[in-house]
Amino acid sequence: MTQPPESSIRQRGTWRAGLLALALSSAPALAGPLMLTGQVRALDAEPILMPQSDVAPATLRYLIPEGTQVQPGDVLIRLDPGNSLNNLQELEAQIEQAGARRDKDLAELKVKAIDARIALIQARATRDKAQVDAEIPRDHLSALDFDRYAGEYERARREHDLKRAELAAAQGAVQRRQADAVLEVRKLEAQLAYHRLQVEAAEQRATRAGTVRHGFDSRSGQRYAEGMSAYPGAQVGEVAGNSAMGVRAFALESERAGLREGQPVTLRFDALGDVVASGRIERIAGAPEAKREWGDGRYFEVDVGIDDAALSPRLLSGMSVRVDAEVPDSPAAAQVAP
Numbered sequence: 001m002t003q004p005p006e007s008s009i010r011q012r013g014t015w016r017a018g019l020l021a022l023a024l025s026s027a028p029a030l031a032g033p034l035m036l037t038g039q040v041r042a043l044d045a046e047p048i049l050m051p052q053s054d055v056a057p058a059t060l061r062y063l064i065p066e067g068t069q070v071q072p073g074d075v076l077i078r079l080d081p082g083n084s085l086n087n088l089q090e091l092e093a094q095i096e097q098a099g100a101r102r103d104k105d106l107a108e109l110k111v112k113a114i115d116a117r118i119a120l121i122q123a124r125a126t127r128d129k130a131q132v133d134a135e136i137p138r139d140h141l142s143a144l145d146f147d148r149y150a151g152e153y154e155r156a157r158r159e160h161d162l163k164r165a166e167l168a169a170a171q172g173a174v175q176r177r178q179a180d181a182v183l184e185v186r187k188l189e190a191q192l193a194y195h196r197l198q199v200e201a202a203e204q205r206a207t208r209a210g211t212v213r214h215g216f217d218s219r220s221g222q223r224y225a226e227g228m229s230a231y232p233g234a235q236v237g238e239v240a241g242n243s244a245m246g247v248r249a250f251a252l253e254s255e256r257a258g259l260r261e262g263q264p265v266t267l268r269f270d271a272l273g274d275v276v277a278s279g280r281i282e283r284i285a286g287a288p289e290a291k292r293e294w295g296d297g298r299y300f301e302v303d304v305g306i307d308d309a310a311l312s313p314r315l316l317s318g319m320s321v322r323v324d325a326e327v328p329d330s331p332a333a334a335q336v337a338p
Contacts, residue, residue, distance in 0.1 A: 036251050036323040038248055040269070040315045040317055040321055041318075042210070042246075043244045044243045045238040046207055046210065047237075047238050051201060053079055059079070061078055062078040070210060071209050078202060078204075084198035087195045091195065095192065098185055101181075102177070102178075109173050113174055116170040116171075117167055120160070120163040120164055127156040127157050130153035134150050211317065212239055213318050217292070219292065221293035242313075244309065245306060247305075247321050247323065248303055250291065250300065251300045258327035260281065260284075266324040268322045269320070283303040289301070
């Protein structure tokens, strides 16, 4: 069998080496140090979320300035509640007016009821006197007087029955006006409660003391501010307290393969040049997300715990952090012949 020329064999070897070098140069380098950028964050920070709205995305009508020290109950974010705010003020005035009308009407009706009771008492006295006269025996009266007393008693009795009916009607009018007033106020209060819920749903109030930090819009990469729009439920910032601190770093998709949970890292803080702390990766996001403020790349969130708990009082939420991770040599790279 004829052997291929030595030059052909050498050419094939050179070609294969070139292909291998090209493949290795295009693959991500996973061996060696890996540097990530991150920020200090309060572990129990209260998120500032975009309130629910019938419109999506909705416009931020009010957003508390960044760096503000807030206390529980302070308004953090508010959307336009529409007509609910005006309706709230109108209904409060209507309830007050309804109460005034009720008091006025009840006072007048109670006066009529008192007059009707007085008239009934007078009619009862007249009836009783007429009854006494009508019960005088016929033998002691003339026929004309006897008939006159009997007619007077019948008239007084009918007048008494009429006044008793008028008193019952006056008392019934008082009860009906009271019931109508209760229904009217309940209806207005139900409408007031609805619009109050609409106004409360359009805002978020702080539940703890802390410092406000604004977030970034994942669509535009800009920091959230008044007048911008966001979808309901989106986190536009947070209220960071003085609790335990951690670090949230971001790794490019190409860097994900060199990271694992539990991996030790070294932390360096821009604001604390003399501090070098150790930490450990606690969580890596399952999917990358875009960060428009950093460009077109997609990043995995990497949560890092700080080993030295005594360092937390010196840290502030939002401090820049450099996270250095030592990536072990790739098994594939170790198998490549020189």
